[in-house]
Amino acid sequence: MAALLGHILKTQKHSFLLNITRSLDTISSSSLHQTPFTPTTLSRVKWLGSSGTEGVCGFDEMVGGKQRKYYMLGGKGGVGKTSCAASLAVKFADHGHPTMVVSTDPAHSLSDSFAQDLTGGRLVPVEGLNSPLYALEINPEKSMEEFSTATKKLGSGGVKNLMQSMGLGMVADQLGDLKLEELMHTPPPGADEIIAISKVMQFLESQEYNMFSRIVFDTAPTGHTLRLLSLPDFLDGSIGKVMKLKAKLGSVMKSLFGKEEPRNDASELDKLKASVVKIRDLFHDPDTTEFIIVTIPTVMAISESSRLHSSLKKEGVPVKRLIVNQVLPATSDCKFCSMKRKDQMRAIESIHNDSELAGLRLCQAPLVDMEIRGVPALKFMGDTLWR
Ligand SMILES: Nc1ncnc2c1ncn2[C@@H]1O[C@H](COP(=O)(O)OP(=O)(O)OP(=O)(O)O)[C@@H](O)[C@H]1O
Numbered sequence: 001m002a003a004l005l006g007h008i009l010k011t012q013k014h015s016f017l018l019n020i021t022r023s024l025d026t027i028s029s030s031s032l033h034q035t036p037f038t039p040t041t042l043s044r045v046k047w048l049g050s051s052g053t054e055g056v057c058g059f060d061e062m063v064g065g066k067q068r069k070y071y072m073l074g075g076k077g078g079v080g081k082t083s084c085a086a087s088l089a090v091k092f093a094d095h096g097h098p099t100m101v102v103s104t105d106p107a108h109s110l111s112d113s114f115a116q117d118l119t120g121g122r123l124v125p126v127e128g129l130n131s132p133l134y135a136l137e138i139n140p141e142k143s144m145e146e147f148s149t150a151t152k153k154l155g156s157g158g159v160k161n162l163m164q165s166m167g168l169g170m171v172a173d174q175l176g177d178l179k180l181e182e183l184m185h186t187p188p189p190g191a192d193e194i195i196a197i198s199k200v201m202q203f204l205e206s207q208e209y210n211m212f213s214r215i216v217f218d219t220a221p222t223g224h225t226l227r228l229l230s231l232p233d234f235l236d237g238s239i240g241k242v243m244k245l246k247a248k249l250g251s252v253m254k255s256l257f258g259k260e261e262p263r264n265d266a267s268e269l270d271k272l273k274a275s276v277v278k279i280r281d282l283f284h285d286p287d288t289t290e291f292i293i294v295t296i297p298t299v300m301a302i303s304e305s306s307r308l309h310s311s312l313k314k315e316g317v318p319v320k321r322l323i324v325n326q327v328l329p330a331t332s333d334c335k336f337c338s339m340k341r342k343d344q345m346r347a348i349e350s351i352h353n354d355s356e357l358a359g360l361r362l363c364q365a366p367l368v369d370m371e372i373r374g375v376p377a378l379k380f381m382g383d384t385l386w387r
Pocket residue numbers: 076077078079080081082083084105107109221325326327365366367368369370371372373
């Protein structure tokens with residue numbers, strides 16, 4: 001992650017505004033090369049439910065105000081999280097918000113969705129828009145490596161051995177109580193993702209990047225995301241232990257050698273701890289953050305969404321909207337499609353009877369007859385979904 005941040009800052013810091021200008025310069029020509037997106041069925045048929053208000057997602061409320069807002073999109077694998085997140089980011093940018101779309105899913109698909117190479121763990125301008133939209137695919141594994149390296153340096157292993165060899169066995173024994181070895185070698189699942197996010201937060205706070213007013217997160221599938229949300233407390237505790245160790249060591253070093261052992265790792269961990277705490281607060285602040293659940297109209301996917309909402313509620317994460325993606329058109333000559341549509345409608349009906357989901361604002365996106373890839377396709381999706 002250090003490498004990632006270093007790279008981002010090195011390559012983007014000074015040329016950021018220049019890049020925006022450049023990307024704006026190239027827009028007209030790059031737009032010309034985008035494949036036109038013209039799904040055949042949906043422009044003609046009514047695909048939404050019978051009520052005219054169904055599918056209105058409250059985009060006006062989402063787009064209003066210049067204050068920075070974070071949107072996290074999550075749900076079961078393959079339901080269309082990336083497509084929905086990318087289309088939201090495009091729509092925000094089109095409405096004048098300098099926007100960043102971040103993928104924290106270890107199996108990134110932003111590049112596929114935008115049909116542009118956004119890989120490399122650095123901020124990349126998305127082409128084909130009239131306003132600044134940047135994408136970042138962060139590599140959670142690298143973030144975890146950085147955390148492990150920093151904690152291992154301070155952890156019980158090396159330091160404890162060193163202390164024992166110096167005849168400081170008693171202090172070393174006390175360190176054993178902290179169970180640092182165990183803690184550092186078995187990080188909980190999802191730790192990588194939260195650390196990656198915390199690094200993005202650190203970097204978003206820098207002056208160069210405070211112009212971004214909308215940040216859209218494309219998260220990993222449900223289970224991973226849930227573990228992620230409960231992690232800040234865990235990490236807060238574990239980083240706290242490391243800091244405690246550092247304090248103990250510092251005072252021993254001082255009494256022995258008259259000066260504390262200089263280590264930058266501790267201040268790195270301090271920063272990490274502060275940003276993990278910040279993320280926890282951010283996840284719970286309805287004024288700045290919203291988690292949007294994405295699902296498809298099947299009983300299984302809707303049941304999972306219901307469980308997801310229940311867990312998010314328990315965690316105190318603000319959720320207002322539920323996207324039902326891939327809804328079939330209302331009229332069709334295809335018998336299979338009509339049967340499938342009836343099945344979908346029954347599944348959607350079950351949302352209204354689900355105590356967890358009934359209170360959420362229901363947004364619908366049609367199943368289109370072309371893969372959603374590239375800015376024109378994402379604009380199309382955004383115009384039907386984010387209304
Ligand atoms: N409404 C839609 N109509 C047609 N195709 C769609 C629609 N939504 C998504 N797709 C297609 O479905 C596939 C999966 O979509 P996407 O990558 O957005 O899902 P995901 O939930 O992010 O997947 P994963 O869990 O694997 O990250 C892609 O090929 C995308 O183009």
